Structures are given as structure tokens and as C-alpha cells.
Amino acid sequence: MFTTCYDTKIFTDINLVEPGDPYEVSRTPRERWFTLPWQPLKKTKTVVPMVPSKKVYMLDDKMFMHPETLAALNSALELSN
Numbered sequence: 001m002f003t004t005c006y007d008t009k010i011f012t013d014i015n016l017v018e019p020g021d022p023y024e025v026s027r028t029p030r031e032r033w034f035t036l037p038w039q040p041l042k043k044t045k046t047v048v049p050m051v052p053s054k055k056v057y058m059l060d061d062k063m064f065m066h067p068e069t070l071a072a073l074n075s076a077l078e079l080s081n
Helices: 029-033 067-080
Strands: 002-005 008-012 017-019 023-026 044-047 050-052 057-059 062-065
Touching (some): 008 067, 062 067
Parallel strands (some): 008 062
Antiparallel strands (some): 002 008, 017 050
8 A cells, every 4th residue: 555745655564563672471381381392391481572663764756664653654744734
């Protein structure tokens, strides 16, 4: 999907994400005993969530960004008017 703004095409893609802050979660007993490699004593695992990227990539007259970044850009432009 794309929109135009001042002769620039703005493309949005939900795959433009970056790793967020990692956090620890506890593993279930089933996961501890029945996964490979077998590590039944390891009680937690580290999860790295993927968050929307705030970067805007430009290529000639095209801009690529995450839809949430476009929404934030639109709201910032509405506040300035």
C-alpha cells in the first residue's frame, strides 16, 4: 500500500521491525522436559520482542516505513497545523 505526499510515494510495510528490549519468562514443565536440546534444569528463557521501527528509508522519490511510524508522522503533522 502506498500514499503520495508532495510527489513522494510513501510505502508502508509491517515487516519493518527491530528487536526490542529482551526479557525473561519462565519455561513450562513440558517445555523443560520435552524440547531439544534437553535442558530440564534451565527454568527461564530470554524472549526478544520485535517492535515497529521508527526509521524512515528513502530511495529516490520513495519512502519506506512501518504503518505505526506513518500514523505517528501524520499525527505530528496534524498537531503542527
